[in-house]
Amino acid sequence: DVADLPGVPSWLPEHLQSAGIEALYPPQAEAVEAGVTRGENLVASIPTASGKTLIAQLAMLSAITDAAGASERERSDPETPPADGDGTALGGTALYIVPLRALASEKQAEFEEFEQYGLDVGVSTGNYESDGGWLADKDIVVATSEKVDSLVRNDAPWLDDLACVVSDEVHLVDDAERGPTLEVTLAKLRRINPDMQTVALSATIGNADVLAEWLDAELVDSDWRPISLKKGVHFGQALHLEDGSQSELPVRNSEKQTAAIVRDTLDDDGSTLVFVNSRRNAEAAAGRLASVTREALTPAEREQLADVAAEIRDVSDTETSDDLADAVADGAAFHHAGIASGHRELVEDAFRDRLLKVVSATPTLAAGVNTPSRRVVVRDWRRYDGTAGGMQPLSVLEVHQMMGRAGRPGLDPYGEAIIPAASHDELDELFDRYVWADPEPVQSKLAAEPALRTHLLATVASGFARSRDGLLEFLERTLYATQTDESGRLARVVDEVLGYLQRNDFLERDGEELSATSLGHTVSRLYLDPMSAAEIIDGLRSGGGSAANGDDASEEPAGFTTASDLADEAGGDEAKDPTAMGLYHLVARTPDMYELYLRSGDEEEYSQIAFEREAEFLGRMPSEFEDDRFEDWLAALKTARLLEDWASEVDEDEITDRYGVGPGDIRGKVESAQWLLGAAESLASELGLDAAPAIRRARTRVEHGVREELVDLAGVRGVGRKRARRLFDAGIESRADLRDAEKSVVLAALRGRAKTAENVLENAGHRDPSMDGIEPSEEVSYERS
Ligand code: ADP
Structure with a gap:
């Protein structure tokens, strides 16, 4: 009966009852018996839709309220008076780790129901470069594993105050792409907070006991379902x-x-x-x-x-x-x-x-x-x-x-x-x-080179290990170590990866001591795969392509960039600024950008564009005889051209058609490009290269999806790429123009939408944004004469 739950805030039973939850489902009851409301670590491996979320809530709520968390608070703040017994005072933060961004908002909505009892819920998924300081005051934080990893790298101080961490869909440690991040992040959080409660929720898998062993946890392993x-x-x-x-x-x-x-x-x-x-x-x-x-x-x-x-x-x-x-x-x-x-x-x-x-x-x-x-x-x-x-x-x-x-x-x-x-x-x-079959056991994917490349650098940079031995000792805390008997394999890959990181100047070694260089720290904080960073640095240092031929580049290609755009960007004869296309291609070929696949016919089309625009590429273009590398180059070119189209105001529909993608994919590419170009700008500054302003221009263009002349206008809230173009064509060319504009002109440019026009004028800081009494005028043409 939910009325008899031990260790939870006093308001919770009634809250659950009002949501129609009177009694715990059997696996939930097992979790309570195993001590989930008393701070015990727990692995729950139960079927979909069998109430895992409530188990997580019981753990988090009991951990952050003093009823169960007194010892937690004594440790962090001996001055605080003892618990007052009503179970509502708060101590520590609970962190809920989701595998997908789409799930973060779903969970956030579920947890926000607790805000009426004075709890504060925060969600953090994007922007991998900040320490998320604003999250410090939250009681429950929902974040993806990548985001948590980046918060650790950026030394977010509030992470030292975690009372409880819940890892949702923990069976995804098996995923080659994202599993290692989750694995290493959990190991780090547990190292920072040795007394923190760890709860891991999993679909039914073959070896939940191994996860429990790894996390020092009690195990609830059940195939009960609320409906057969x-x-x-x-x-x-x-x-x-x-x-x-x-x-x-x-x-x-x-x-x-x-x-x-x-x-x-x-x-x-x-x-x-x-x-x-x-x-x-x-x-x-x-x-x-x-x-x-x-x-x-x-x-x-x-x-x-x-x-x-x-x-x-x-x-x-x-x-x-x-x-x-x-x-x-x-x-x-x-x-x-x-x-x-x-x-x-x-x-x-x-x-x-x-x-x-x-x-x-x-x-x-x-x-x-x-x-x-x-x-x-x-x-x-x-x-x-x-x-x-x-x-x-x-x-x-x-x-x-x-x-x-x-x-x-x-x-x-x-x-x-x-x-x-x-x-x-x-x-x-x-x-x-x-x-008839049973689900497979999950298997750590940590011992692969790409995973270790990024995690070893981060582990050294954020001080979790200061020597090769220290690294190996840290890795003992991972699922990989729990699962393998073959200790030599990990050591071998670690040595290879350390070699790579030293050769690229991200790590340095002084005798036994291992430390991150200043560049290595930057790369880790920027949340870049070291291989992406190496590619970007190499491209920026080497500048334009081998067959530098400015004339070819300024001819109008099959794309949408105009000749004058290119001529502007290609600039004078000497040290040329990289073009937007060059920069988009550079970031598109890093392992941090998911590739667009080449469809049949694409290869020919993009080969041609590749040769036409060779002078713009940063770094050496592989020859056609290097099959795989050349194909990767073309796939990156397809992504780069998508970004260029977007930053040249091509219609969203036309882009989805042309590249065979959905609008969500365009968003995804644009966000990745923004992040990677931001990182490239930081690297350029760190290394004293002069490309930084050109990179910033390319980034703001892609951010707003506009040509350069619209960047200022499109930055006004509520304007966006289409409206910016209409305003520009009506003679309003900047935020300042907009601030002083004739209201009727703005209204006409915005196709007579008074509400939108008021909004936009207000955001631009217009003296009097009200549209009362203003009629759209016929005389104002949409096109610039
Ligand atoms: P899972 O995360 O395991 O897939 P959920 O936690 O989303 O499943 O739970 C599925 C549904 O069951 C939710 O609508 C939830 O409100 C409901 N539910 C959970 N526990 C109980 C319970 N003890 N009694 C009644 N309904 C419950």
Whole structure:
């Protein structure tokens, strides 16, 4: 009974009851018995949607209130009077680590419910260069593991005061790309705060006991679910479930299996979540399934969905937005990391409200966004994997996480998760591979060179180790060390990586002593992969490409940059400033920027651009005979050209078309470029190179998505790239112009939108932003004469 919870703030039981939570779920009760409200470390490995969040809340709330945290406070501040016993005074901060930014806002919203009891919640995901000082006063902080890693590197002082850290989706330590950061960060936080409580939440995995051993934690390992789940496979005209039952689920002529399942679920008034393996497939599936859901809508639903569709169009006017709105009006939607966050929320809400009957999603939705559904279809259980060459089956862990979204407690009698099989053999295979199978054990990926490159530098730079032996000792605290018997392997990779870091002047060695150079400190604080830093430094030092040929470069290329832009940027004869394209390409080829893939036909197009604009590139362009390197160069060029288009005011829609990406991807690239160019500027200053002003110009252009002449205007809040151009064409060329502008001119340039015009004028500091009595004038033309 939640009324009997030990060690939690006095207001919590009532709060939970008012949210309909009267009794703990069995795994939650086990966690309390294991001491989660008394400061014990805990690993909880339980299925999706079985109430992990409440376990985290119990841990955090008990840790930061004095009821349980008296010893914590005595340690940090012996002057404070003892706990007053009502369990509401606060001490220490709780940190909740999420694997994805999208989950940070979801968790933030959940924890903000506690603000009414005087708790302060903060969220921090972007900007990897600050120490997040403003977070110091928060009681609960939600952050991604990358952000926490960067806070450690920037010596955020409040990290010394952590009472509790929760790591959500901790099974992702298995992820080669991001796992090592989580692993090292947890090890560091535990070293800074030896008495801190550590709670790790995991999907069901094969070796939760190893995680518990690593974290010195009690273990709750359970497969209890609040609503039962039946897994199964659909083949032919029948659904085969794991309990041995078979029921008819007919597929009509010319209908796909997934459509048949969706229709069958609708007949029972239920909704379906369809998991597919790519964004494109998610969008295509939603379009197709809309024709099934359309038939089942009531007039009232149709009306409400039309409203949601209109809101979706309001978020942005792109093709993706249109496609989404069209599908939503018919009761279907898609969901993936490339859609705008406003879209994501609208879709999630409408699905929870049972307005949307089907959502086709990529697996990001399975990882923690709470959208239960009567049925789940895992349509694509294979995904393209470039390194393995071709389509590879997903892990059992991933498939089970998707399946776990089936069944809405209190609404459905049970959930069903179905994989469609194409043949009888596949039916058997899928039962063996996923229905009967147990999830794999997780395995540390730390001992790989790219991971160690960045983490060894950071570990030395922030003083966690001062010698090779110290480093090896620190690494003993990682999951890797818990898991391996082969001690020699780690030492070998460590030596290789230390060699690399010394050669690039990031670390120096004096006898046994190991320390970061000033450059090494900068690189670590900037949160750059040392290899990115080395690439940027090398590019900035070597300047323009080998075949420097200014004439070629100033000819108008196939891109959108005008000849005059280029001529300006290419400048005089001597020490030329790098062009925006040169800089975008430089940052696009670092390992910190995700590549855009080359599609068929791209290679030829980009080879041509590469030769036309060779003089602009910083550093040596690989020759065509260096196959892989040349291809990487072209892929980076594709990203660079996307950035250049964006910074030359090309329409968002045109960009999504031209590069085959979503608006969310443009945002992602722009943010990465902003961060990397900011880092490049710091490195240029640190090394005394004169490129810094050119880098800053390229960065502000990409930040606002405008040509140089608009940077000033676009920086005014509420203006943005399109409005800045309209104002400029109406003769208002700067923030100062805007401050003194004729109001009617501004109004006309903003197409008669009085509210917007007032807003913009106010943000620019206009004496009197009010539009009362001002009529848009016909005479003011939109074009500059
Ligand atoms: P997980 O994080 O494990 O995927 P959540 O923590 O999001 O799952 O919980 C899923 C749902 O169950 C939430 O809507 C939550 O409010 C509800 N829930 C959690 N614990 C209880 C409980 N003890 N009694 C009733 N509902 C609960």
